[in-house]
Amino acid sequence: MNTKVLMKGNEALAEAAIRAGLKGYFGYPITPQSELLEYISRELPKRGGSFIQAESEIAAINMVYGGAGTGERVMTSTSSPGYSLMQECISYIACAELPCLLVNVVRGGPGLGTIQPSQGDYFQAVKGGGHGDYRVIVLAPNSVQEMADFTYLGMDLADQYRNPVLILADGALGQMMEPVIFPDYNPEDHKVDHSAWATRGKPNDRDHNVITTLHLVSEKMEEVNLTLQEKYRTIVQNEVRYETIEVDDADFIIVAFGLTSRVAHKSVELARAEGLKVGLLRPQTLFPFPTNILSELADRVRGMLVVEMNAGQMVEDVRLAVNGKIPVSFHGRMGGIIPQPEEILDRIKLVYNVNEMETA
Amino acid sequence: MAKTRGHISIDIDECKGCELCTVECPQDGMAMSTELNRKGYHYALLVEDVCTGCTNCALVCPEAVITVYRENKANKTKEKVAVITDVRDNITVTVS
Amino acid sequence: MSAASEGIQCAYIEDLDEVWARPSTLIETTMHYCPGCGHSVVHRLIMEVIRELNIQEIAIGVAPVGCAVFAYHYMDIDMQEAAHGRATAVATGIKRMLPDRMVFTYQGDGDLAAIGTAETIHTINRGENIVMVFINNGIYGMTGGQMAPTTLEGSITSTTPSGRDLAMHGHPLKITEMIAMLPGAYYVTRQAVNTAKAVRKTKRALMNAFKYQMEGKGGTSFIEVVSNCPSGWKMTPIESNQWLENHIFKNFELGDIKTPPKE
Numbered sequence: 001m002n003t004k005v006l007m008k009g010n011e012a013l014a015e016a017a018i019r020a021g022l023k024g025y026f027g028y029p030i031t032p033q034s035e036l037l038e039y040i041s042r043e044l045p046k047r048g049g050s051f052i053q054a055e056s057e058i059a060a061i062n063m064v065y066g067g068a069g070t071g072e073r074v075m076t077s078t079s080s081p082g083y084s085l086m087q088e089c090i091s092y093i094a095c096a097e098l099p100c101l102l103v104n105v106v107r108g109g110p111g112l113g114t115i116q117p118s119q120g121d122y123f124q125a126v127k128g129g130g131h132g133d134y135r136v137i138v139l140a141p142n143s144v145q146e147m148a149d150f151t152y153l154g155m156d157l158a159d160q161y162r163n164p165v166l167i168l169a170d171g172a173l174g175q176m177m178e179p180v181i182f183p184d185y186n187p188e189d190h191k192v193d194h195s196a197w198a199t200r201g202k203p204n205d206r207d208h209n210v211i212t213t214l215h216l217v218s219e220k221m222e223e224v225n226l227t228l229q230e231k232y233r234t235i236v237q238n239e240v241r242y243e244t245i246e247v248d249d250a251d252f253i254i255v256a257f258g259l260t261s262r263v264a265h266k267s268v269e270l271a272r273a274e275g276l277k278v279g280l281l282r283p284q285t286l287f288p289f290p291t292n293i294l295s296e297l298a299d300r301v302r303g304m305l306v307v308e309m310n311a312g313q314m315v316e317d318v319r320l321a322v323n324g325k326i327p328v329s330f331h332g333r334m335g336g337i338i339p340q341p342e343e344i345l346d347r348i349k350l351v352y353n354v355n356e357m358e359t360a
Numbered sequence: 361m362a363k364t365r366g367h368i369s370i371d372i373d374e375c376k377g378c379e380l381c382t383v384e385c386p387q388d389g390m391a392m393s394t395e396l397n398r399k400g401y402h403y404a405l406l407v408e409d410v411c412t413g414c415t416n417c418a419l420v421c422p423e424a425v426i427t428v429y430r431e432n433k434a435n436k437t438k439e440k441v442a443v444i445t446d447v448r449d450n451i452t453v454t455v456s
Numbered sequence: 457m458s459a460a461s462e463g464i465q466c467a468y469i470e471d472l473d474e475v476w477a478r479p480s481t482l483i484e485t486t487m488h489y490c491p492g493c494g495h496s497v498v499h500r501l502i503m504e505v506i507r508e509l510n511i512q513e514i515a516i517g518v519a520p521v522g523c524a525v526f527a528y529h530y531m532d533i534d535m536q537e538a539a540h541g542r543a544t545a546v547a548t549g550i551k552r553m554l555p556d557r558m559v560f561t562y563q564g565d566g567d568l569a570a571i572g573t574a575e576t577i578h579t580i581n582r583g584e585n586i587v588m589v590f591i592n593n594g595i596y597g598m599t600g601g602q603m604a605p606t607t608l609e610g611s612i613t614s615t616t617p618s619g620r621d622l623a624m625h626g627h628p629l630k631i632t633e634m635i636a637m638l639p640g641a642y643y644v645t646r647q648a649v650n651t652a653k654a655v656r657k658t659k660r661a662l663m664n665a666f667k668y669q670m671e672g673k674g675g676t677s678f679i680e681v682v683s684n685c686p687s688g689w690k691m692t693p694i695e696s697n698q699w700l701e702n703h704i705f706k707n708f709e710l711g712d713i714k715t716p717p718k719e
C-alpha cells in the first residue's frame with residue numbers, strides 16, 4: 001500500500017519525475033518554481049541522474065534538447081519569463097520530435113510581473129509560443145496529487161508521441177501543500193525504444209542518426225510539417241482529458257482549468273445551494289482541448305462562464321468549440337489575484353437568465 | 361632518381377579549382393587544367409613527374425579528392441598508415 | 457572516380473603504396489562549402505582523428521547554425537544540429553546523459569563568440585569533458601559576410617562598409633585567451649589549416665583533444681582554427697591564405713595557449 005505524504009506541489013512533481021525514471025534535469029532558478037529545482041538538485045544525483053543548474057533558461061532548454069536527443073528521460077522547469085526565453089528551442093524540440101517534460105509554474109505577467117499565481121501563459125503554452133506550426137501537449141493539474149500524476153503521464157506521452165509535454169501549473173499549485181500518493185511505477189515497464197533515431201553513437205550496422213530541424217528544400221519542409229500535423233491529429237483523437245462535475249442535469253456550465261477550477265467547484269456548490277443547476281467542466285489537457293464535450297454540452301445548456309486568472313485566453317477556445325450556439329461569458333482576475341467563489345457566483349447570476357452574448 | 365617516387369590521383373570532377381594544392385606542392389609539379397570539369401572548374405593536375413608522395417597537396421585539399429601513393433623503399437615490409445589498438449581502454453595510436 | 461584527362465599518368469602506380477586517402481568516416485559527397493574554404497579541411501581532420509582513434513561508434517557531434525550547420529551531411533557519425541549559439545549546451549546535455557561517448561561541438565565565430573558567449577564560457581567553466589572546435593574566419597559567412605566578433609579593425613564587411621571602427625563596433629574578441637583563464641579549460645590551442653604544415657599541427661591538436669576526452673581527467677579541450685573565407689573576404693583562396701599569414705595571424709597568434717599539466 002502506498003502511503004500518503006504531505007508535500008508541496010513543486011516537490012511532488014519533482015519526486016514523481018525521479019520515480020518516473022528521470023535521467024537529466026536542466027534548469028535555472030526562478031520564483032515560484034525554485035523548490036522543484038532544489039528538490040531535484042538534492043535527490044536526482046544520488047538516484048542515478050544528472051542535475052545541472054544552467055547559466056540561463058536558454059542554456060537549460062538546449063541541454064534538454066541535447067539530452068532528449070539521446071533518448072533518455074529529461075526535463076526542465078521554470079516560470080513564465082523563463083518559459084518565454086525557452087520558446088525558440090521548444091520550437092526546435094517540437095520539430096525534431098524529441099521527447100521531454102517541461103514545467104511552467106506560471107506567475108503573473110506581462111513583463112517581470114508578479115510572483116503570485118496566474119494563468120496568463122495559456123496562449124504561450126497552448127498556441128505554440130515559439131516560431132512555426134507546432135504543438136506541445138499541455139497538461140493542467142489542479143492539485144498536488146495531479147502535479148505528481150501528470151508527471152508520470154507526461155513522461156509517457158512524451159515518449160509515446162516523441163513530443164514535448166508541458167505541465168502548466170501556477171504559483172499556488174506549486175507552493176501549496178496537500179497529501180499525495182505516489183503510484184507504483186516501474187520506469188523499465190515504460191521504456192520506449194528510441195534507437196531508430198536517437199544519437200547515442202553510430203553502430204556499424206546502421207546509418208548515422210541525425211537530429212536536425214533544417215530543411216531548406218520547401219517540399220521536404222512541408223513534408224515535415226505534414227507529418228507533425230498528422231501526429232497532432234492523432235493526439236487530438238486519443239489524448240483529450242477532462243473532468244466534469246455536476247453536468248448531468250446542469251443547464252449552465254463553468255469552464256475552468258488548474259487552480260481556478262477548484263474555486264469554480266466551490267461556486268458550483270454555492271449555486272446548487274441556491275437552486276441554480278450549474279456544472280463544471282475542467283479541461284485536464286489544454287492541448288488537445290476538449291472541444292467535442294464542450295460542443296455537446298452547448299446543445300443542452302443555456303450558457304457557459306469561463307473563469308481564468310488572465311484577461312481571457314482559454315475563453316477563445318471555448319467559444320470556438322461552442323461555435324455561437326449559446327452565450328459564453330468570461331470572468332477573469334489578473335496580477336496574481338485568485339477569484340473568489342462568491343464573485344464567480346455573482347457573475348453566474350448576472351448571466352444565468354440573460355440570453356445575450358457577453359464579451360468579458 | 362634519388363628522390364622517393366610518388367604519385368597522386370585526383371577525382372577531377374570533385375575538384376573545385378581552389379588551386380591551394382598547386383601552391384603547396386614543394387616540387388612545383390601541379391597545375392590547373394585548361395579544360396573545365398563537370399562542375400565548371402579548372403581542376404588540379406599533376407603535370408610534372410616529380411611527385412615524392414609527400415601528401416602536402418592532399419592535406420590542404422578542402423575536397424579531400426587527392427589520393428597519394430609512395431614507393432615502398434627497398435621493398436621493405438609494407439608499413440601501415442596507422443596502427444590502432446582499442447583506444448577506449450588503452451590509448452595507443454601510432455601514425456607513421 | 458574519373459581518370460585525369462590531362463596531366464601525367466603513372467605506369468608504376470601498382471608498385472606504390474597508398475599513403476593518403478580520404479577517410480572512410482567522411483561521407484562520399486560534395487561539400488557545400490565554397491572553393492578553398494577551411495571548413496572542409498577541418499571537417500576532414502576531425503573525421504580522420506575519429507577514424508584513427510577508432511571512436512566512430514561512440515562519437516556524437518553537434519553543429520549549430522552557421523556555415524557548418526550541414527556538417528551532418530559529411531560526418532558519418534551520429535550528430536545533432538543545434539540552435540544558433542547553443543551547441544555547447546546541447547553537447548552538455550548529451551555528455552551528461554552518455555558520459556562514455558566522445559562528444560564535440562563545431563562552431564563558428566558568430567555562434568561561439570557572439571550569440572553563444574554565455575554558453576561557451578559556462579560550459580568550459582563547468583569543465584564539461586567535451587571537445588570544442590572553433591572556426592574563426594572573422595566573418596558571418598552563411599548570412600552574407602557581416603561583421604563577426606572576431607573581425608579585425610578596419611576590415612570591410614557587409615555591415616562595416618567603411619571598415620570595422622572600434623568606437624562604433626567595439627574590439628575584435630579574443631575569446632580563446634578569455635576562456636583559457638577558466639579552470640575548466642584543460643587544453644586550449646589556436647591553429648590553422650592554410651598550409652600542409654599547419655594542417656598536420658591542427659590534426660595533432662585534435663588528436664590530443666579527443667585523447668584527453670577519452671582519458672576524462674581534465675575538462676574542456678578547445679581548438680580554435682583561424683581560417684579563411686574567400687567568398688566573404690572577396691579574395692581567391694590563395695589570396696585569402698596569404699591574408700591570413702600577413703594580417704590575421706598577427707592579431708590571432710598561433711600556438712598552444714594552455715596545455716595540460718605534465719604528469
